[in-house]
Amino acid sequence: MRSLQCSLLPFVTIAILLFPLALNATNLAPIDNTGVQIQPMQQNGITYLSGGIGEDEARAIGQAQGYNLHMTFAIGPENKYVPDVDVTVQNSSGQTLLTLSDAGPLVYVQLPPGKYSVVATRNGEERRDTADVGSGAARKLVFHWNSSE
Known part of the structure; x- marks a missing residue:
C-alpha cells in the first residue's frame, strides 16, 4: 500500500500544480458568439454588462476589460447562478447611478x-x-441567497 502511495505522489503533485493553468485555459477558450447576447449598455453615463446565462455568455463577460466592479448573484448551497436580481448602485452622496431589473x-x-x-x-x-x-484591480462582490424561492 505504501508503495502505491509513493508512486502516485508525483502524479498528484503535478495535477495540483497544473490545476490553475487548466482553469485559466478554460476561461480563455474560444467563445461561440452565436448564442452570446452580451452588449455594453449605458445608464446615467455608466457603462455596464449584465448576463452570463450559459457558459459562453459567462466567459464573454469574464473576459471583458475595463469594468472595475464585478458582481455575481447566486443561490443555495451549490451557489447556482441566478439572473433575476434587481440592483441599485449609489455613490457616496446617495445619488443613484444605476438601477437594473432582472439583472x-x-x-x-x-x-x-x-x-x-x-x-x-x-x-x-x-x-x-x-x-x-x-x-486598480476590479472590486468583486458576491451576493448570495439561501434558497431558490
Missing part, C-alpha cells in the same frame, strides 16, 4: 473611482455591500 447572474460596471453602495434584491430579500473602486 445577472453577472454584472460588470465601469465606475469612476470612489466608494459605492450596492443593493441587490431578489424576491423581496435584500443584500447590501459597499465597494471602493479605483483604477
Whole structure:
C-alpha cells in the first residue's frame, strides 16, 4: 500500500500544480458568439454588462476589460447562478447611478473611482455591500441567497 502511495505522489503533485493553468485555459477558450447576447449598455453615463446565462455568455463577460466592479448573484448551497436580481448602485452622496431589473447572474460596471453602495434584491430579500473602486484591480462582490424561492 505504501508503495502505491509513493508512486502516485508525483502524479498528484503535478495535477495540483497544473490545476490553475487548466482553469485559466478554460476561461480563455474560444467563445461561440452565436448564442452570446452580451452588449455594453449605458445608464446615467455608466457603462455596464449584465448576463452570463450559459457558459459562453459567462466567459464573454469574464473576459471583458475595463469594468472595475464585478458582481455575481447566486443561490443555495451549490451557489447556482441566478439572473433575476434587481440592483441599485449609489455613490457616496446617495445619488443613484444605476438601477437594473432582472439583472445577472453577472454584472460588470465601469465606475469612476470612489466608494459605492450596492443593493441587490431578489424576491423581496435584500443584500447590501459597499465597494471602493479605483483604477486598480476590479472590486468583486458576491451576493448570495439561501434558497431558490
